[in-house]
Amino acid sequence: MRSxxxxxxxxxxxxxxxxAAPIASANDGGTTPNVTSFGFTVSPTTVAAGGTVTLNATxxxxxxxKASSGIFxxxxxxxxxxxxxxVDADAKPGAQYEVTFDxxxxxxxxxxxxxxxxxxxxxxxxxETGTTTxxxxxxxxxxxxxxxxxxxxxxxxxxxxxxxxxxxxxxxFLMRRRAGDQA
Numbered sequence: 115m116r117s118x119x120x121x122x123x124x125x126x127x128x129x130x131x132x133x134a135a136p137i138a139s140a141n142d143g144g145t146t147p148n149v150t151s152f153g154f155t156v157s158p159t160t161v162a163a164g165g166t167v168t169l170n171a172t173x174x175x176x177x178x179x180k181a182s183s184g185i186f187x188x189x190x191x192x193x194x195x196x197x198x199x200x201v202d203a204d205a206k207p208g209a210q211y212e213v214t215f216d217x218x219x220x221x222x223x224x225x226x227x228x229x230x231x232x233x234x235x236x237x238x239x240x241x242e243t244g245t246t247t248x249x250x251x252x253x254x255x256x257x258x259x260x261x262x263x264x265x266x267x268x269x270x271x272x273x274x275x276x277x278x279x280x281x282x283x284x285x286x287f288l289m290r291r292r293a294g295d296q297a
Contacts, residue, residue: 150222174217
């Protein structure tokens with residue numbers, strides 16, 4: 115009978131530890147996407163295939179910021195001055211592409227959307243009406259931190275650790291107390 119009690123306390127303690135450990139380790143040290151020490155923009159945020167976007171980065175201590183994406187050639191922004199990039203003519207309408215800005219190894223990202231193509235239904239007089247046809251993005255889903263795990267701070271981690279230590283301590287106390295009752 116004693117072994118069943120000891121096993122159940124050990125199992126509960128292990129379960130508490132296993133559930134608390136991933137939460138404590140989910141804090142990634144502040145590398146949350148798009149939170150950077152420098153600012154960056156893409157303008158416009160929606161562009162037609164073959165169009166041009168203006169890239170800008172501010173507040174970088176390095177004189178050179180690199181901007182890259184899968185739908186235009188890499189661009190270097192010198193001394194905080196904006197630069198332009200021409201979007202590939204074969205970019206998929208309706209797709210969203212990630213634009214990455216790199217300031218001395220620190221990276222920030224934003225999304226650039228390729229405008230859907232228009233299908234005219236008129237006579238060529240300039241007064242046609244068109245519809246925008248969305249299409250499926252060519253890239254997969256960008257994974258994130260998931261839920262609120264990325265927002266853990268030191269206080270929450272300390273509180274979780276204290277609860278875990280209390281559960282483990284309580285399990286040890288109960289095991290020793292019951293072992294004393296058996297003797």
